[in-house]
Amino acid sequence: xxxxxxxxxxxxxxxxxxxxxxxxxxxxxxxxxxxxxxxxxxxxxxxxxxxxxxxxxxxxxxxxxxxxxxxxxxxxxxxxxxxxxxxxxxxxxxxxxxxxxxxxxxxxxxxxxxxxxxxxxxxxxxxxxxxxxxxxxxxxxxxxxxxxxxxxxxxxxxxxxxxxxxxxxxxxxxxxxxxxxxxxxxxxxxxxxxxxxxxxxxxxxxxxxxxxxxxxxxxxxxxxxxxxxxxxxxxxxxxxxxxxxxxxxxxxxxxxxxxxxxxxxxxxxxxxxxxxxxxxxxxxxxxxxxxxxxxxxxxxxxxxxxxxxxxxxxxxxxxxxxxxxxxxxxxxxxxxxxxxxxxxxxxxxxxxxxxxxxxxxxxxxxxxxxxxxxxxxxxxxxxxxxxxxxxxxxxxxxxxxxxxxxxxxxxxxxxxxxxxxxxxxxxxxxxxxxxxxxxxxxxxxxxxxxxxxxxxxxxxxxxxxxxxxxxxxxxxxxxxxxxxxxxxxxxxxxxxxxxxxxxxxxxxxxxxxxxxxxxxxxxxxxxxxxxxxxxxxxxxxxxxxxxxxxxxxxxxxxxxxxxxxxxxxxxxxxxxxxxxxxxxxxxxxxxxxxxxxxxxxxxxxxxxxxxxxxxxxxxxxxxxxxxxxxxxxxxxxxxxxxxxxxxxxxxxxxxxxxxxxxxxxxxxxxxxxxxxxxxxxxxxxxxxxxxxxxxxxxxxxxxxxxxxxxxxxxxxxxxxxxxxxxxxxxxxxxxxxxxxxxxxxxxxxxxxxxxxxxxxxxxxxxxxxxxxxxxxxxxxxxxxxxxxxxxxxxxxxxxxxxxxxxxxxxxxxxxxxxxxxxxxxxxxxxxxxxxxxxxxxxxxxxxxxxxxxxx
Numbered sequence: 001x002x003x004x005x006x007x008x009x010x011x012x013x014x015x016x017x018x019x020x021x022x023x024x025x026x027x028x029x030x031x032x033x034x035x036x037x038x039x040x041x042x043x044x045x046x047x048x049x050x051x052x053x054x055x056x057x058x059x060x061x062x063x064x065x066x067x068x069x070x071x072x073x074x075x076x077x078x079x080x081x082x083x084x085x086x087x088x089x090x091x092x093x094x095x096x097x098x099x100x101x102x103x104x105x106x107x108x109x110x111x112x113x114x115x116x117x118x119x120x121x122x123x124x125x126x127x128x129x130x131x132x133x134x135x136x137x138x139x140x141x142x143x144x145x146x147x148x149x150x151x152x153x154x155x156x157x158x159x160x161x162x163x164x165x166x167x168x169x170x171x172x173x174x175x176x177x178x179x180x181x182x183x184x185x186x187x188x189x190x191x192x193x194x195x196x197x198x199x200x201x202x203x204x205x206x207x208x209x210x211x212x213x214x215x216x217x218x219x220x221x222x223x224x225x226x227x228x229x230x231x232x233x234x235x236x237x238x239x240x241x242x243x244x245x246x247x248x249x250x251x252x253x254x255x256x257x258x259x260x261x262x263x264x265x266x267x268x269x270x271x272x273x274x275x276x277x278x279x280x281x282x283x284x285x286x287x288x289x290x291x292x293x294x295x296x297x298x299x300x301x302x303x304x305x306x307x308x309x310x311x312x313x314x315x316x317x318x319x320x321x322x323x324x325x326x327x328x329x330x331x332x333x334x335x336x337x338x339x340x341x342x343x344x345x346x347x348x349x350x351x352x353x354x355x356x357x358x359x360x361x362x363x364x365x366x367x368x369x370x371x372x373x374x375x376x377x378x379x380x381x382x383x384x385x386x387x388x389x390x391x392x393x394x395x396x397x398x399x400x401x402x403x404x405x406x407x408x409x410x411x412x413x414x415x416x417x418x419x420x421x422x423x424x425x426x427x428x429x430x431x432x433x434x435x436x437x438x439x440x441x442x443x444x445x446x447x448x449x450x451x452x453x454x455x456x457x458x459x460x461x462x463x464x465x466x467x468x469x470x471x472x473x474x475x476x477x478x479x480x481x482x483x484x485x486x487x488x489x490x491x492x493x494x495x496x497x498x499x500x501x502x503x504x505x506x507x508x509x510x511x512x513x514x515x516x517x518x519x520x521x522x523x524x525x526x527x528x529x530x531x532x533x534x535x536x537x538x539x540x541x542x543x544x545x546x547x548x549x550x551x552x553x554x555x556x557x558x559x560x561x562x563x564x565x566x567x568x569x570x571x572x573x574x575x576x577x578x579x580x581x582x583x584x585x586x587x588x589x590x591x592x593x594x595x596x597x598x599x600x601x602x603x604x605x606x607x608x609x610x611x612x613x614x615x616x617x618x619x620x621x622x623x624x625x626x627x628x629x630x631x632x633x634x635x636x637x638x639x640x641x642x643x644x645x646x647x648x649x650x651x652x653x654x655x656x657x658x659x660x661x662x663x664x665x666x667x668x669x670x671x672x673x674x675x676x677x678x679x680x681x682x683x684x685x686x687x688x689x690x691x692x693x694x695x696x697x698x699x700x701x702x703x704x705x706x707x708x709x710x711x712x713x714x715x716x717x718x719x720x721x722x723x724x725x726x727x728x729x730x731x732x733x734x735x736x737x738x739x740x741x742x743x744x745x746x747x748x749x750x751x752x753x754x755x756x757x758x759x760x761x762x763x764x765x766x767x768x769x770x771x772x773x774x775x776x777x778x779x780x781x782x783x784x785x786x787x788x789x790x791x792x793x794x795x796x797x798x799x800x801x802x803x804x805x806x807x808x809x810x811x812x813x814x815x816x817x818x819x820x821x822x823x824x825x826x827x828x829x830x831x832x833x834x835x836x837x838x839x840x841x842x843x844x845x846x847x848x849x850x851x852x853x854x855x
Contacts, residue, residue, distance in 0.1 A: 054348035061673035062361030172575030181223030255324035363392025435588035455628025
């Protein structure tokens, strides 16, 4: 007999309010009648309310993309379609994720709690990986290695394989491995041709050894967070189904910037759970090659589209919404695949594509110029930005004689805007290459214009520039301990912290500069032979460079120093993405020295430039690269350097062909659409490229702008295009001392120090008295044209002759002493402050007296 009130042993089915039903409408009313939908235009509202099935939102620049994405999440929650923990929302930065949570709280009128799956690709993938670490041969407390740890581990592997790490740098291998991981390739899946490019064909083996070593160390690198997720899902379908069932809605921001690994990860999660669905197998190259060698779209193949891939037939894709703009895909150099967004409809049959084309940022002329330019790209889905705002000012195009006139003209335009009441915070200069910034930074210091560099340090604060300047500072002033310490082991010379500490100890005890301490120590047995040889070689180099300064132009000397020190070679061997840019910056540094008469004058100028420190909230011009400008907007945008070879970049064209050209054009589109009211393009007829003055050709992008929205103007920084022969006077027509005529504090000090006996055509400074004035304790010449000592260092067959410091040691012959390294011994010879000691166990050694004490 069945008991009438017996509770069923089976759990009650999960319940959610029916979409559009009484409960859902009552919940919407309780949340204020969906106030968050107010103010959306028709296309934006359609993107928010289309919740079922795959949706691609093509959001042009300034069309309210972020608002649409956030409002869509608010709509899902308020309609009761999913709980916060059932929504996967992926962004590219932690900042974007935080801003999204803040906006959600404002829309819903309450703090958004319980959204654990709103974050970056790697943070979410890392969380999943820690929950199932044992399935990929890790433990849940695995360590994520930083770049330095990766390089150190790879160096160990290179050493084990007897591979010369100078010819095959570990950093180069790290870049290759990162690229393979971004494409979702496990060691066994790397094409043999690619694996053979490193270490005489051992690239693939090293990748496999690296992965094996990571497992032993219970560690993963940044790329593993996604790669191991993909492997986890492929090898354990039950885990994949668990997450497919959990996520009822998937939202992806900046979909055009995803790489292959991110694409594969999303593709796996976006399939409806089914025990019979097949899973992606080995990824294949995502882009085929066209006849000209450039990447071309392949409509038939895609990573995961082979026989083992996720079946398109069968279970329909779940509710995935990707927001992006194919016209703003500008990160191909770091693995982003614009093909991902172009193939969305192929990957998700039946997908709805919604175009957001109404721009709320820029004026009509700016949008017309940007839209007309981007139509020259073939690889795009197509949309046309429009605005209901006024037409505004036309985009201006201005030609300058050279880069200095370009900087001068932009500086004067900015001052004119400032006089009209325009805040400097609303003005930006967007350059294609970071080395272009140097000209503008120098000009702004001259004008006294506050500026900030966004997305990186100011030109003279970049690591490679500081290193190069440190070498020059030591040549100019051997007593500059900070500069000498910075480069004593850059590039690597085997002179570590222990060596530097020993030099510091000796310098403090003797009250002498670090360089002089180094000269003393290399004549003793304090250092091991290898370190002693490296330090002696460095000292010899500096002595030689100081001698060369007597007869060598300072620009040529700088090139010699960077080459002979091995610093240029260090960056040439570096295979990181920014190595080429660092080399360009070094070339720009040498070019900037031409404006000054001597090395001391140049370093004086640098001290003025680097002395400027503005407050974080200061009204200042923003200076940045075009890549750093993505997501930002300003009333006034200056776009200098629109010349063939610079923009579009010749390096990009050579390496990527047509695909590279289209990405450069997208970069130009991004630059134009940063402007709200004014966009001003500049190009120079002459520019110093790789150390040589070159007559440049205006960028092809200028001819792709619509004539009706463009105005040609003359440069305000010089005589423009007038004058004899169609060209105005050049800055070379009036060469003045110091290469400048401005009246900064440094220039005024320089003029005040100029000796009366010297003619106006001579530059240079009268050096301030110093403790080392009147003598050269280093046996070399320093000070340039002021206080020169013509006698160079004395060398015999390449060996620096030891010189006594002239001081008398406090020890006497026969004294019993103790040395921290060599132990007890007896003084048998004295030469100034150098002692020859017969140690009880170590034998006879030469040491500096500051390193011993009486026994």
